[in-house]
Amino acid sequence: xxxxxxxxxxxxxxxxxxxxxxxxxxxxxxxxxxxxxxxxxxxxxxxxxxxxxxxxxxxxxxxxxxxxxxxxxxxxxxxxxxxxxxxxxxxxxxxxxxxxxxxxxxxxxxxxxxxxxxxxxxxxxxxxxxxxxxxxxxxxxxxxxxxxxxxxxxxxxxxxxxxxxxxxxxxxxxxxxxxxxxxxxxxxxxxxxxxxxxxxxxxxxxxxxxxxxxxxxxxxxxxxxxxxxxxxxxxxxxxxxxxxxxxxxxxxxxxxx
Numbered sequence: 586x587x588x589x590x591x592x593x594x595x596x597x598x599x600x601x602x603x604x605x606x607x608x609x610x611x612x613x614x615x616x617x618x619x620x621x622x623x624x625x626x627x628x629x630x631x632x633x634x635x636x637x638x639x640x641x642x643x644x645x646x647x648x649x650x651x652x653x654x655x656x657x658x659x660x661x662x663x664x665x666x667x668x669x670x671x672x673x674x675x676x677x678x679x680x681x682x683x684x685x686x687x688x689x690x691x692x693x694x695x696x697x698x699x700x701x702x703x704x705x706x707x708x709x710x711x712x713x714x715x716x717x718x719x720x721x722x723x724x725x726x727x728x729x730x731x732x733x734x735x736x737x738x739x740x741x742x743x744x745x746x747x748x749x750x751x752x753x754x755x756x757x758x759x760x761x762x763x764x765x766x767x768x769x770x771x772x773x774x775x776x777x778x779x780x781x782x783x784x785x786x787x788x789x790x791x792x793x794x795x796x797x798x799x800x801x802x803x804x805x806x807x808x809x810x811x812x813x814x815x816x817x818x819x820x821x822x823x824x825x826x827x828x829x830x831x832x833x834x835x836x837x838x839x840x841x842x
Contacts (some may be wrong), residue, residue, distance in 0.1 A: 598712050613666035620685055621714040626674065629719065631724065633660060633672050648720035655782070662784060667693030667704055675710050686711045686725060703732045725842060734823025738762055738800070744814065747832040747840055750803045758816050759798035759815060769794040769820050773801050776813040776828070787815050794818075805833045 621629075624645065632640035638657055645653040663670055670693035677688040690707045706729035713721035726746045743757040756773060771794045776785040799816060806812065816827040834840065 592667060602825070607755065619713050619715075621712050621719050625714060625719060626687075630672055631722065644718055644838065646715075646720045646771060647717045650722045651720060651722070663691070663693075667695050667738050669693050670704070671697075684711055697748065700733045701735065703704065703808040705732075725832070727828075730774050730826040732823055733825075735822025737825055738820050740818065740825060740827075742816075742829060744826060744829045745831060747834055747842070749840070750805055750809060750833055750835045752805045753802055754831075755828075756801040756803050756814055756816075757798060758818060760818075770819040771799045772817050773799060774815050775803075776815050781813050789815060789817055791817065791819065805831070809833055809835050 597824070600748055610813040628640070629644050632644055642653065643659065645651065645656065647653060667673075672689065672691045672692055674689045675725050677686040679685050688707060690705070693704045695702050704708045708724055709726040711723040711725060712719055724803070728742060730740075730742075739761040741759045741761055741782050743755065743759065745754055748754050758771070760769075770791045772791045774789040776787050779785070780787055799818065803812075803814075811831060812830045812831045814827075814831065816825075816829070818825045818827075
């Protein structure tokens with residue numbers, strides 16, 4: 586099967602942290618109890634970007650939203666697929682209660698079957714620490730893009746980060762540039778929690794796209810949790826695969842964390 590017609594693979598979820606910019610900036614920022622120090626974040630970035638799991642094991646312990654074994658497995662899979670993958674973290678907007686968050690990104694490239702693939706993935710995380718090890722994380726936002734082709738077109742992903750239980754919402758992925766009569770195909774599939782955990786591929790049917798992108802209306806589950814969507818877009822200049830996490834909450838106040 587040609588690469589451009591294969592089902593989309595959900596992009597690897599990732600966990601990564603880096604020092605909060607220059608040390609002088611970190612020291613000038615008041616510390617919040619229960620959050621990782623700048624030193625912990627620096628050590629964790631070094632561990633994630635190294636080939637040795639030993640340092641990572643000493644920095645993490647199980648806690649809410651944090652499974653060190655799963656993180657190691659996902660990191661290994663990502664590094665196997667993208668040996669030059671690199672992690673970075675930057676300070677992000679604090680939560681309403683003042684807790685700091687970080688925006689974490691990972692990028693990498695690989696060549697397979699004569700095609701070059703480029704990965705760009707980003708999360709916003711709220712991390713917790715017991716002062717010695719990082720012991721919890723909350724994923725507030727997550728989007729991953731995988732592109733093939735040297736000139737794959739730019740897109741805009743218009744999918745909300747958080748919705749209410751039972752809410753209908755739009756899943757729109759739009760090509761930013763005029764199509765000039767190009768024939769497009771695309772598809773959308775929900776990724777089950779089991780598929781997310783095992784990094785398995787959903788079955789995704791492609792159909793002809795009209796109107797400059799993919800436009801769907803979907804419904805959130807009736808119980809709090811999350812939904813993950815896999816999107817595949819086929820364009821004459823390249824193929825784009827996207828994975829997007831949508832948090833599902835029952836309290837309207839949680840729509841603006």
